[in-house]
Amino acid sequence: MKKLPAQPVNGLIDGLEVLQELAVSRSPVSCKALSEKLNIELTRMNRILKTLDYLGIAYRTQDRKYKSGPGIHVLAIQSMLGSGLFSKALPVLESLQKYGHVVALGVLWKDTVSYLYHHKPDMSAYEAIASLSLYPATQSSIGMALLSEKENDEIKELYNGKIIPGYRTDYKNISELMDEIEKIRHQEYAALTKKGVISIAVKLGSPAYAAIAVSGKISANEVTEYVSILSEAAEKI
Template identity: 40%
Template structure:
C-alpha cells in the first residue's frame, strides 16, 4: 500500500479552505488561479464539496462554504480542549490598551481562533480572521520555534532567502528567551507571543498593538505567561 499523500484529497481540502477564508463567493476560474490548479479539476472538486454540504452556490453560481462549516465549527469546539480553554480564558480577560490574540499554525500561516482589539467586546474576538503570514506574526514565530530544524526548513523552504534568514534568527531568539517578539519601525517592541499546550495540542497567545521600551518588556511577558498558565490549567 502506498504511503504517499493523496493529492486529490489535499486539493479538495485546499479548495474548502480557500472558500472559508475568502470572505466572499468565488468562481471556478478565480479559485483555479488562486490555487494554481487545473480548472477542470477545480470544477470536479467543487461539485464534490457541494454534494456533501461543504460548499454551496449563490444565484451567480459562485461557490461559498456550505452548512457543514458550521457543523465542523461546533464539533471543533466540542472536541478541542485547547480551543475551549483558550477562548474561555481570553473572553474573561479583556484589555483596554492592547490586542489579545490566540492562533495556531496552518502550514506557514497563522490562523486566529481569537483576536480581540482594545475596548472590543471580548465575544467579538472569536474567529472571523483570515490567514496571516507567520513571517509577520509573533505567534507565527513562536510556533515555528517549536519545530525542530528539519521541520522548520521544510516549512519555510519556498520563502525568499532573505526572509528565511530573518526567520531563523527570530526562531533562535524565541527559543533562547521562551517567547517571540516583534519591533516596530521606531525600535519599540509592539508584539509578543508565547506558546502553550493543552491535551497535546499546540497554539500561541500574543499581546499586539502596544509599545514598550526593552526595559519594560519583562512585565508584559510575565502577564502573558500568567495567561498561558491559566489556559494550561483550565478546569475543563
C-alpha cells in the same frame, strides 16, 4: 520534519486546499479562478467542487460559483467545542484585558496565523472572536512562536521560493529568519517590535497547538514581566 506518507491521498490534499480557499474568500469563486490560483487541473477542480457541494461543505450559487457551505460552519463549531480550547481560554484571555493591551489567541497553519480571538481595548468580547482574517506568520509574535516548534528543514521548505513577509530576504537568504527562530527557541517566547508597539507571545501545550499574546506600548524593561504574565495564563489554559 514532517514528510508525506508513502502513499498520500492526493485527492484529499487538493480538496483541503480548495476548502481553505473557499473559507477565506469574501465572495463566491468560479471553478476556473480556483483552478488557476491553486494550479489544479480544471476538470479535477470541477469534480472536487461538485463533491464538496454534495457534502454540503461548499455551496454552488445560481451563477455557478462556489462559496463555503453550512457544513464547514458545523465542522468549525464542532472542532472548537471538541477541543475545549476556546471555552478554557476565553476566561483567561478576558482576565488579561485589565492591562490595557491587545490580547490574542491564534493558531498556525502553513505560513499563516488565524486569530480565534483578537481583542483591542474597549472592544466587546463578541467583536474579538474571529475578527481578523489570515495573517503572515513571520509578522506575528504568535506565528513566530509557533514556527519555532517546527524543524529547520520544514521552515525552509515552507518558504522555499517565497518572499518572507517582514524580512528583506527570500528563501535564498533565509538566515535572518532562522536566527530569530533560534532566539525564540532559546528564550521560549516571541517578541516583535513594529512602529513602537511590542507584541509578545507564548505557546500553549507541548508540543504547541496554539499561542497567546499581548501587544501594545510595552517598554523593553516590561517584556520579562509580560512573559511571566502570559506564561501563568498559558498554564491555566
